[in-house]
Amino acid sequence: MHVPKRIVSLVPSQTELLCDLGLEPSLVGITKFCVHPKHLLSDKQVVGGTKQVHFDKIKALQPDIILCNKEENTQEMIEVLETIAPVHISDIHTLEDCLELIHMYGNLFTVEDKAGKLVATIKQERLKFQEDIKGLAPLKTVYFIWKHPWMVAANHTFINNLMQEALFENLFQNLERYPEIDLDKDIDGQVEVIMLSTEPFPFKDSHVTDMKNKFPQAKVLLVDGELFSWYGSRLAKSFEYFKALRFESLKG
Numbered sequence: 001m002h003v004p005k006r007i008v009s010l011v012p013s014q015t016e017l018l019c020d021l022g023l024e025p026s027l028v029g030i031t032k033f034c035v036h037p038k039h040l041l042s043d044k045q046v047v048g049g050t051k052q053v054h055f056d057k058i059k060a061l062q063p064d065i066i067l068c069n070k071e072e073n074t075q076e077m078i079e080v081l082e083t084i085a086p087v088h089i090s091d092i093h094t095l096e097d098c099l100e101l102i103h104m105y106g107n108l109f110t111v112e113d114k115a116g117k118l119v120a121t122i123k124q125e126r127l128k129f130q131e132d133i134k135g136l137a138p139l140k141t142v143y144f145i146w147k148h149p150w151m152v153a154a155n156h157t158f159i160n161n162l163m164q165e166a167l168f169e170n171l172f173q174n175l176e177r178y179p180e181i182d183l184d185k186d187i188d189g190q191v192e193v194i195m196l197s198t199e200p201f202p203f204k205d206s207h208v209t210d211m212k213n214k215f216p217q218a219k220v221l222l223v224d225g226e227l228f229s230w231y232g233s234r235l236a237k238s239f240e241y242f243k244a245l246r247f248e249s250l251k252g
Contacts, residue, residue: 003110004064004086009034010050010077011069014090017102017232018067020118021111028061036226036234053077059084065108094161098231099123122235126165129239133246138169141193143228146201149180159228166242168193168249187215193249194218199225219249 008029009015015034018027027040029047034040047057050072058066063085068078070091081087088108090101099119106115143153143163153159154175163170171191172179181187187194194211196203203222211220223245227238 002064004108006062006064007067007109008047008058008061008063008065008085009067010047010053011067011072011090012036012050013226013230013232013234014067014069014101015040016230016234017105018109020233021102021105021109021114023109023111026109028063029058051077053081055080055084092158092231093156094158095122095126095165095235098158098235101231102233118233118236125236125239129166129243132243133167136167136246138167139192139246139249140171140190141168141195142171142187142191143168143195143197143223144201144203145178145197145199145225147203147207150183151178151180154179158231162228162238162242165239166246168195168245183214189217191215191218194220195223196220197223197225197228199229219251221245221248 005026006028007018007023007026009018009027010031012031012033012035015027015030016036018024019037027044029045030040031048031050032046033050045057045061047053051074066081066085066087068087068089070089078087078089092098092101099122102115102119106112141163143159145151145153152172154170154172154177156176157178160170160173194215196207196211205222208220208222224241226234227241
């Protein structure tokens with residue numbers, strides 16, 4: 001089997017995963033959003049973002065494979081990229097999808113042992129978390145990803161799946177993907193937790209204050225968007241973070 005030696009990754013979370021699997025030397029091209037590990041942006045060729053790339057830069061890198069994601073990258077991009085090199089497209093909706101992808105990369109790049117250990121670590125963290133929060137009830141939660149317009153994470157998203165894992169019951173799980181909502185009409189008095197994500201919109205403490213004033217009955221939290229939406233090795237850190245959020249949500 002031919003093992004790809006020159007990799008272009010157009011998905012930030014998958015770039016981090018490659019590095020944690022020991023594949024950083026094979027990584028030749030990344031996006032400007034591939035910020036983990038931090039030194040990558042100065043060490044590797046940046047070929048654009050996740051929605052727009054410089055195809056000439058990618059072609060010049062002579063990649064053996066280009067790694068994409070169905071949600072992160074556009075179909076139009078992928079069609080052009082396929083004329084440059086083989087393209088691998090991930091499609092992640094659940095934690096199980098993520099674990100499968102890690103094993104897939106392990107086989108594709110012949111780092112099966114490292115992939116297996118990473119999957120085992122994530123599963124162990126998940127079990128530990130489930131034990132630590134045993135007996136806690138789900139909290140009715142809204143997870144904001146954008147402002148102007150207000151947008152939330154809803155059903156059939158990886159964020160929603162991780163919310164379920166952490167017993168944050170998504171108030172908008174009856175809607176699909178990332179719908180726009182009306183802040184004055186669509187959030188009822190039953191909401192217990194409001195999460196403002198640090199990405200893709202950079203919510204800050206000032207937004208938390210504004211939301212607390214509007215919904216005084218709810219616990220408003222500024223949450224790390226990477227730990228809710230990055231699939232790959234970052235998941236090993238997510239469950240300890242979810243535990244902290246769960247207990248923070250119970251405070252007055």
